[in-house]
Amino acid sequence: MSDKNRDGKRSAREALQEQRAKEQNKTKRKRTGIVAGAVLGVLVVGALIGVVVSDNDSGGGGSDSAGEVSAPKGAIGNDKLVIPVGASDAPSALTIYEDFRCPACDSFEKTFTPTIQGLENSGQLRTEYHLVTLIDGNLGGSGSLTAANAAGCAQDAGDFRAYHDVLYANQPEEQKDTFADKNTLLRLAGQVKGLKTPSFTACVNNGTHNSWVKKSDDAFNSSGFTSTPTVLLNGKNIFGSQSAPLTPASLQQMVARANKGKQPGKVSPTPS
Structure with missing residues (x-):
């Protein structure tokens, strides 16, 4: 090679x-x-x-964490979005959608509260409250939400009706978001005997029922109703008619007709 x-x-x-x-x-x-x-x-x-x-x-660390809804004690209905007042077996139910910042709701409450509570106290009527945040959405702010949460905290303590009435008795002007201040809500709770406890205070400050309020507002927005207050008697809208406006006397007559021949419900003592 x-x-x-x-x-x-x-x-x-x-x-x-x-x-x-x-x-x-x-x-x-x-x-x-x-x-x-x-x-x-x-x-x-x-x-x-x-x-x-x-x-x-x-x-899982908080009662109102993202995706978790904490309903007030005793809430009823779909998703427990309803706060009931009055006898659970009352023959008629008055459904009220309202917002603690809403002036029309305040006017309704001041006009009809004595009649409604008289019917509740006699077992003729159960009132079912749906709390919404319409004014927060329309004007901005968070007072509708924080007041509704505080009302849910009062429901936990068994004082919803009394605190509900205090909030309306002290409702600020619509443009003022006074109820966004939790200290204001806590101060007003002092007007309800025994309500302002450490647990109530923590519930208000922590926004324990905020997601519940938001879910209630979502349900209202999906219901087809567009204004507050919306008032239904046994499922029929009875408020807002221009031709036949509702009055305390006509409400009593409607309830009497609906309850004819029916026994009143068993009433539990209601905190004053």
């Missing part, structure tokens, strides 16, 4: 070895990339799992 041929074969072998080395290095880099990608994938999945677990842990 000539030196020239030997040199040519050697060069060919060297070239082949060099090419194989390159391919081996390429394969090694590819394998390393795959492993690194797999490790990265595991780390990402682990991080996501950690986030989910963390979210779940934090979600």
Whole structure:
């Protein structure tokens, strides 16, 4: 074999070895990339799992965490969005959608409260309150929400009716978001004997029932009703008619007709 041929074969072998080395290095880099990608994938999945677990842990830490609704004690109806006042077995039900910042609601309450409470006290009527935040949405602010939450806190304590009346008796001007101040709501609670306790104060300050109020407002917005107060007697809208406006006397007559031949409900003592 000539030196020239030997040199040519050697060069060919060297070239082949060099090419194989390159391919081996390429394969090694590819394998390393795959492993690194797999490790990265595991780390990402682990991080996501950690986030989910963390979210779940934090979600259970409060009574009104995101996605969790804390209804007041004794709330009834779909999703427990209704606060009932009066005998549970009363023959008629008055449904009221209202907002603590709403001037028309205040006017309704001042006009009809003695009649409604008289019917409640005699077992003729159960009132079902749906609390909404219409004015917050229309004018901005948060007083409708914070007042409704505080009313829910009063329901927890068994003092909803009394505190409800205090809020309307002290309703600020519509443009003033006074009820957004929790100290104002706590001060007004002092007008209801025994209501302003540490648990009530914490409930107001923590917004314990905020998500419940928001859910109640969402239900109102989906109901087809567009104004507050909306007042229904046994499911029939009885308020707002220009041709036959509701009066305390006509409300009493409507309830008497609806209850004819029916026994009144069993009344529990209502805190004053």
